Amino acid sequence: xxxxxxxxxxxxxxxxxxxxxxxxxxxxxxxxxxxxxxxxxxxxxxxxxxxxxxxxxxxxxxxxxxxxxxxxxxxxxxxxxxxxxxxxxxxxxxxxxxxxxxxxxxxxxxxxxxxxxxxxxxxxxxxxxxxxxxxxxxxxxxxxxxxxxxxxxxxxxxxxxxxxxxxxxxxxxxxxxxxxxxxxxxxxxxxxxxxxxxxx
Amino acid sequence: xxxxxxxxxxxxxxxxxxxxxxxxxxxxxxxxxxxxxxxxxxxxxxxxxxxxxxxxxxxxxxxxxxxxxxxxxxxxxxxxxxxxxxxxxxxxxxxxxxxxxxxxxxxxxxxxxxxxxx
Numbered sequence: 001x002x003x004x005x006x007x008x009x010x011x012x013x014x015x016x017x018x019x020x021x022x023x024x025x026x027x028x029x030x031x032x033x034x035x036x037x038x039x040x041x042x043x044x045x046x047x048x049x050x051x052x053x054x055x056x057x058x059x060x061x062x063x064x065x066x067x068x069x070x071x072x073x074x075x076x077x078x079x080x081x082x083x084x085x086x087x088x089x090x091x092x093x094x095x096x097x098x099x100x101x102x103x104x105x106x107x108x109x110x111x112x113x114x115x116x117x118x119x120x121x122x123x124x125x126x127x128x129x130x131x132x133x134x135x136x137x138x139x140x141x142x143x144x145x146x147x148x149x150x151x152x153x154x155x156x157x158x159x160x161x162x163x164x165x166x167x168x169x170x171x172x173x174x175x176x177x178x179x180x181x182x183x184x185x186x187x188x189x190x191x192x193x194x195x196x197x198x199x200x
Numbered sequence: 201x202x203x204x205x206x207x208x209x210x211x212x213x214x215x216x217x218x219x220x221x222x223x224x225x226x227x228x229x230x231x232x233x234x235x236x237x238x239x240x241x242x243x244x245x246x247x248x249x250x251x252x253x254x255x256x257x258x259x260x261x262x263x264x265x266x267x268x269x270x271x272x273x274x275x276x277x278x279x280x281x282x283x284x285x286x287x288x289x290x291x292x293x294x295x296x297x298x299x300x301x302x303x304x305x306x307x308x309x310x311x312x313x314x315x316x317x318x
C-alpha cells in the first residue's frame with residue numbers, strides 16, 4: 001500500500017483507496033492515469049468487500065455460463081451419436097449388409113459409438129467442478145469478510161460487510177475434488193446414524 | 201415418478217437431470233433454492249426430492265425441515281459439498297433419507313435413488 005492509498009483510506013473512513021491497485025483493467029487506467037497524482041473522486045467508491053463479492057459473482061456467473069455452453073456442445077454430440085446409432089441400425093437391416101464381415105464391421109462401429117457416448121456422459125459429470133469451485137470461492141470470501149470486519153472493528157471506521165447471502169460449507173478442506181472421494185465416509189456416517197436410530 | 205431437484209447451480213441441476221434420465225427417470229421439476237422448491241412441491245405430483253444444502257433464500261436444511269413438517273414420508277436425498285460428519289448427522293436429523301457428497305459418480309446417484317425408491 002503506497003502513501004496515497006493510506007491517505008485515501010484515512011480520508012474515506014474505510015472506503016476503498018482512490019486509484020487503488022484493486023481496480024482492474026481499463027477502469028484502473030482511467031481512474032488513475034500514469035505519471036499523475038491520484039485524482040480524488042467526488043463520490044465514494046463502494047467498500048472493497050463489496051467489490052470482492054461482486055468480482056466473485058462475476059467469476060462464478062461467467063464460469064457457470066461457459067460451463068453450460070460446454071454442456072450444450074456435449075448434449076449436441078450425444079444427440080448426434082444417438083442419431084448415428086439409429087442410422088447404423090437401419091443399415092444393418094439392409095440386404096446388402098448381411099455379409100458376416102460387414103455385420104462385424106458395423107458392430108465395431110456401434111461399439112465405438114457407444115464408447116463416444118460414454119465419454120460424453122463422463123465429461124458432463126466432470127462439469128461438477130464448476131459448482132465445487134464456486135463453493136470454494138464463497139468460502140474464501142467468507143474469510144475475507146471476517147478479516148474485513150475485524151479491521152473495521154479495529155480502526156473503528158468504515159462499513160462492515162453485508163450479511164450472508166447464501167449458506168456456505170463449513171470448510172474447504174472437507175470438500176472433495178475427485179468424484180466419490182467422500183462416498184465411503186458419508187456412507188459410514190449414514191449407516192452409523194441409522195443403526196443408532198434403530199436401536200432407539 | 202416425478203423427482204424435484206433443488207440446487208442453485210444450473211450446471212449441477214443439469215448434471216443431476218442428465219444422470220436421472222440415463223437411469224430412467226426423466227420426469228423432473230427444478231427449483232433454484234428451498235423457497236422455490238416448496239412452491240414446486242405445492243403444485244403436487246412430486247414423489248422424491250434431490251436437494252443441495254448451500255443455497256440462497258432458503259438453504260437445504262431449512263427446506264428439508266419444512267418439507268418434513270408437511271410430508272414425513274417423501275424420500276429426500278441430499279447432494280452437497282458438505283462432507284463433515286457433523287453436517288451429515290445434522291442433515292439426517294433434519295429428515296434426509298440419504299446423503300451424497302459432491303462430486304459424485306452417476307453410479308452413486310443411481311445407487312442412492314434406487315435404494316430410496318426400494
